[in-house]
Amino acid sequence: xxxxxxxxxxxxxxxxxxxxxxxxxxxxxxxxxxxxxxxxxxxxxxxxxxxxxxxxxxxxxxxxxxxxxxxxxxxxxxxxxxxxxxxxxxxxxxxxxxxxxxxxxxxxxxxxxxxx
Numbered sequence: 355x356x357x358x359x360x361x362x363x364x365x366x367x368x369x370x371x372x373x374x375x376x377x378x379x380x381x382x383x384x385x386x387x388x389x390x391x392x393x394x395x396x397x398x399x400x401x402x403x404x405x406x407x408x409x410x411x412x413x414x415x416x417x418x419x420x421x422x423x424x425x426x427x428x429x430x431x432x433x434x435x436x437x438x439x440x441x442x443x444x445x446x447x448x449x450x451x452x453x454x455x456x457x458x459x460x461x462x463x464x465x466x467x468x469x470x
Contacts, residue, residue, distance in 0.1 A: 363419070368394040372423045373462045377456040390430070392456070393423045394461040402433075413438060421459045 355361050362368065373392035394401075402416030415436040422430045427467055431447075433439075438446030459465075 361407040366400075369394040370421050370426050372425065375458040375462065377451075377454040377458050379448070381448055386451075390458060391423050391425055391427075392458050393427060395463050397420070409432055414452070414456070417459065418447075418455050421462075423461060 367399045372393045374389060375392050376387060376389050389454045398420040399417060402411070402420045403413060405411050406413035406416050411433050415433045418436050419429060424430055435441075436447045436452075438444065
């Protein structure tokens, strides 16, 4: 089979639509539950990973920024939103929320799970 856009599409080589996930995290004593959308790992995530390996950003912030999107697939965060550089008064993303987002990314991409 020749490598074409059509053959790649047929093989499932594109990420497609974001996956809806419900996340829950605690901030202090308050529990929050929200719906987010996770784009399966894609070209954007690979670029972010390479940039972080070259000292151009944080790998975790890049992974979240590349993966957490709205229903239409538009990124919710920039790298700077997550690290706190975008708005020093607001600060960095809460640690518990960060872990909930990473767990959702992991679930969508089946990371850490072995096949049978």
